[in-house]
Amino acid sequence: MTASPILEVNDLQVEFATRRQSLVAVRDVSFALGAGKTLALVGESGSGKSVTSLAIMGLLPTAGRVTRGTIAFQRGSGETVDLATLSQPAMRHIRGAEIAMIFQEPMSSLNPLFTVGDQIGEMLMLHSNLSSVARRAKVLEMLDLVEIPAAASRMSAYPHELSGGMRQRVMIALALICRPLLLIADEPTTALDVTIQAQILELMRRLQRELGMSILFITHDLGVVAEIADEVAVMYAGEVVERAPTRPLYAHPRHPYTQGLIASIPRPGRAPGERLVPIHGTVPPPSAMPPGCAFAPRCPHAGPECEAPVALTEAAPGQLARCVKLRELAAHA
Amino acid sequence: MTRYILKRLVGMLVVVLIVLTIAFVIVRLAPGDPAALLLGPDATPEDAAELREKLGLNSPILVQYMAFLGNAVRGDLGNSLFFNRPVTEVLLARAEPTTFLALFSLLISLVIAVPIGIYAAYRRGSWLDQSAVSTAMLAASVPSFWTGLMFQRYLATEMGWFPASDYGGPDADFISRMGYLVLPSIVLGIVNSALILRFTRASMLDILGEDFVRTARSKGMSERRVVLRHALKNAAIPIITIIGLTFANLVSGAVVTERVFNLPGMGNLVVNAVLRRDYPVIQGTLIVVAVLYVLINLMVDLVYLLVDKRVRY
Ligand SMILES: Nc1ncnc2c1ncn2[C@@H]1O[C@H](COP(=O)(O)OP(=O)(O)O)[C@@H](O)[C@H]1O
Numbered sequence A: 001m002t003a004s005p006i007l008e009v010n011d012l013q014v015e016f017a018t019r020r021q022s023l024v025a026v027r028d029v030s031f032a033l034g035a036g037k038t039l040a041l042v043g044e045s046g047s048g049k050s051v052t053s054l055a056i057m058g059l060l061p062t063a064g065r066v067t068r069g070t071i072a073f074q075r076g077s078g079e080t081v082d083l084a085t086l087s088q089p090a091m092r093h094i095r096g097a098e099i100a101m102i103f104q105e106p107m108s109s110l111n112p113l114f115t116v117g118d119q120i121g122e123m124l125m126l127h128s129n130l131s132s133v134a135r136r137a138k139v140l141e142m143l144d145l146v147e148i149p150a151a152a153s154r155m156s157a158y159p160h161e162l163s164g165g166m167r168q169r170v171m172i173a174l175a176l177i178c179r180p181l182l183l184i185a186d187e188p189t190t191a192l193d194v195t196i197q198a199q200i201l202e203l204m205r206r207l208q209r210e211l212g213m214s215i216l217f218i219t220h221d222l223g224v225v226a227e228i229a230d231e232v233a234v235m236y237a238g239e240v241v242e243r244a245p246t247r248p249l250y251a252h253p254r255h256p257y258t259q260g261l262i263a264s265i266p267r268p269g270r271a272p273g274e275r276l277v278p279i280h281g282t283v284p285p286p287s288a289m290p291p292g293c294a295f296a297p298r299c300p301h302a303g304p305e306c307e308a309p310v311a312l313t314e315a316a317p318g319q320l321a322r323c324v325k326l327r328e329l330a331a332h333a
Numbered sequence B: 001m002t003r004y005i006l007k008r009l010v011g012m013l014v015v016v017l018i019v020l021t022i023a024f025v026i027v028r029l030a031p032g033d034p035a036a037l038l039l040g041p042d043a044t045p046e047d048a049a050e051l052r053e054k055l056g057l058n059s060p061i062l063v064q065y066m067a068f069l070g071n072a073v074r075g076d077l078g079n080s081l082f083f084n085r086p087v088t089e090v091l092l093a094r095a096e097p098t099t100f101l102a103l104f105s106l107l108i109s110l111v112i113a114v115p116i117g118i119y120a121a122y123r124r125g126s127w128l129d130q131s132a133v134s135t136a137m138l139a140a141s142v143p144s145f146w147t148g149l150m151f152q153r154y155l156a157t158e159m160g161w162f163p164a165s166d167y168g169g170p171d172a173d174f175i176s177r178m179g180y181l182v183l184p185s186i187v188l189g190i191v192n193s194a195l196i197l198r199f200t201r202a203s204m205l206d207i208l209g210e211d212f213v214r215t216a217r218s219k220g221m222s223e224r225r226v227v228l229r230h231a232l233k234n235a236a237i238p239i240i241t242i243i244g245l246t247f248a249n250l251v252s253g254a255v256v257t258e259r260v261f262n263l264p265g266m267g268n269l270v271v272n273a274v275l276r277r278d279y280p281v282i283q284g285t286l287i288v289v290a291v292l293y294v295l296i297n298l299m300v301d302l303v304y305l306l307v308d309k310r311v312r313y
């Protein structure tokens, strides 16, 4: 990772207050994202990826609260702020302008009653003092940049007049129009067809090259991670269980959960007859967390020693994993 | 758009025609001689025969029906038995207090209910939300005649701030006539604000949970802008519907309130017409109210079109 990360999350813990108790949805999450780089946050649904990203944006639902840890963000001015404790008014200057977000559901993430041009232009209205003519020109330029055909006529279109892929392009245009330093993409391609997925990924890669922003890319699909990420953090049941640069992670996954995820990726090069190995069971909810390793109940290698809490430790240079049996597993491999 | 409006207008005409038909049939289906019915119990057989002739009740039913429709289209809804004047005239004379009572009370309920409803939804579960919802329930369950009587007693009779009832003498000017509407408007406004508040709150709650509201927040705008621009516009459609319905209800007769405050409006007219078996007036009111509902419905739909471009014409 580069010398000064643009985003550094340290020991993040998020709790949700429910009627009876407080549930810990995310705990001990740490990662760092270098300027211009892409970090993928990977894990099954329910593992706390969205909660982590919303904590960074300061947009947790009312019941949710950051109860531990820091989220250090290096602003455009060079100043570093802790997003976990920043006031909402200060946060509003960062949101949209310096950190932007795109969401999983392109169908419902755009306001149905405003035109595409209005929704993108509003971003400039909030964060710049451009005239409405200048704003319009910039929106048009941005729509061209995200490769929306007939951009000028799309300006006055409503979201329901566009396909899912086009709407996601609109979301990307909206997110990037203020040239944010950090883009958080929460499963941006999950709701799309496979071919459209590939186009959107390609678009994001190209825009990153051209605009130079950092990307926190959230997905449950390790298959797309290899194409976009420099580094990966694998999340399971609210914790980061493994963190490594992309290449070593694919070559030598250290945590049994990561190994399971990689074994279950369908690959074109797979020999016919070679079986995909699904991981049985589901992520435990925050209310039913096992005492030690959260993955132990589903882990093929679990033993009695897995019932004690376990920290993220170095499994190989630059590669961290949260498993007590690391040595043993490495010896077997 | 033009095609849509044309289609709607044709639909409206059909509804009005159906209502006219019902009004026509009711009088003829009622047991006994329609002429005797229209004339009331005190009529002599000679009067009835004369009226039967005048109304063409002796001609074939289809001819009668066409004549009735033709008259209605020209604005001739027959003569009131009690007032001995054209029904249209009688209705017009009663329209002013009812219309302004409806307008004022609707305005009062909007001013109370919409902001509180929005805020209650935004701060759902808070102290303010809970007290707003329970106050609304209370306000809706107190009968309006009781509120009306209390207001009359304390605000009018004891404090003397407002006139207690009536609508001014024949020579009272417009402003002083409107003064008589203050208390009844507040009474009706309170009752209706309960309903509108609950609707506003419910539709705002729905919308505030939508993904695009989260997108709006992610853009870095103020909460005020998120709620009033991005959420409210989406919540407006059900709110507009309930406002339209409330208004139609008000105009078709705030019967109880008009009686308590002795206002010479449509509500009072209908009640008296029923008591007096003044069939032409009942018939006429039915037609006017139906046309009004249809018009208000059309207006609400046109507002939808302006707000929501997804609505297909
Ligand atoms: N509004 C909420 N109230 C209570 N618990 C929540 C809420 N949102 C998320 N959670 C909890 O946080 C956990 C992680 O959710 P999430 O971050 O959405 O998972 P992911 O994005 O990885 O699929 C879930 O198991 C859920 O129980």
Ligand SMILES: [Mg+2]
Residues within 6 Å of the ligand: A046, A049, A050, A051, A186, A187
């Ligand atoms: Mg998610």
